[in-house]
Amino acid sequence: MRVDVLLFAMYRELVGEERVPIELPADACVADLMVELRARGGGWSRLPGHVALAVNRRYASAEQPLADGDEVALIPPVAGG
Amino acid sequence: MWSRITSEPLQPELLLGRVGGAADGAVLLFVGQVRNHAEGQAVSGMTYEAYAEMASDELAQIVAEAAETLGTEQIAVEHRIGALTIGEASVVIAVASPHRDEAYRASRQIIEQIKVRLPVWKREHRVDGADAWVPGADPVPAERHNPHVRPGS
Numbered sequence: 199m200r201v202d203v204l205l206f207a208m209y210r211e212l213v214g215e216e217r218v219p220i221e222l223p224a225d226a227c228v229a230d231l232m233v234e235l236r237a238r239g240g241g242w243s244r245l246p247g248h249v250a251l252a253v254n255r256r257y258a259s260a261e262q263p264l265a266d267g268d269e270v271a272l273i274p275p276v277a278g279g
Numbered sequence: 280m281w282s283r284i285t286s287e288p289l290q291p292e293l294l295l296g297r298v299g300g301a302a303d304g305a306v307l308l309f310v311g312q313v314r315n316h317a318e319g320q321a322v323s324g325m326t327y328e329a330y331a332e333m334a335s336d337e338l339a340q341i342v343a344e345a346a347e348t349l350g351t352e353q354i355a356v357e358h359r360i361g362a363l364t365i366g367e368a369s370v371v372i373a374v375a376s377p378h379r380d381e382a383y384r385a386s387r388q389i390i391e392q393i394k395v396r397l398p399v400w401k402r403e404h405r406v407d408g409a410d411a412w413v414p415g416a417d418p419v420p421a422e423r424h425n426p427h428v429r430p431g432s
Contacts, residue, residue: 206328206330206398207412248417256333276396276416278329278400279311
């Protein structure tokens with residue numbers, strides 16, 4: 199299946215991408231996606247140990263399963279207001 | 280209830296006009312604005328970035344939770360994104376309620392939730408030319424959030 203990974207702020211700068219399609223096995227979960235991303239090396243491997251994520255615009259836990267077409271955003275520590 | 284993420288300049292008086300009826304004895308306005316200093320450094324401006332679609336949903340959720348917890352739906356909140364100069368408003372929160380206690384608590388709860396949950400980031404532009412992302416808070420999934428007010432920094 200394919201998910202779209204979105205990067206923002208310092209993560210976008212680190213990796214050098216805004217939006218990246220990623221192929222995953224059909225039964226992959228969020229944690230599997232993070233393993234896949236870090237394995238790409240370069241800026242991906244320098245992401246911090248803990249990365250907050252959102253799946254389809256809602257914060258998600260590592261165990262959350264993914265589905266084809268999901269939008270997964272890597273959310274750096276937030277600084278609104 | 281009203282909430283919006285926008286790149287247009289905020290108009291606090293218009294948001295104030297969205298809340299408060301004849302039954303409301305208290306009408307409260309919070310304006311967050313860009314200040315000219317941060318940790319001893321002189322700041323010339325701030326650029327806000329957001330995951331806009333999610334920030335919109337999340338802000339609406341923050342407002343709905345404040346309304347539910349505190350018993351007032353008279354809430355209007357806007358957060359601005361883009362490049363802001365010193366003194367420009369980045370966030371405006373207007374709340375009205377029959378008595379002041381609920382208004383103060385709702386206003387505080389909303390800004391504290393924005394600061395730990397809204398997918399927004401800000402880049403600080405310093406007078407000495409250096410730019411830096413402002414360190415942020417690790418957001419927690421909404422369903423695990425404690426909606427009670429937490430004192431801010």
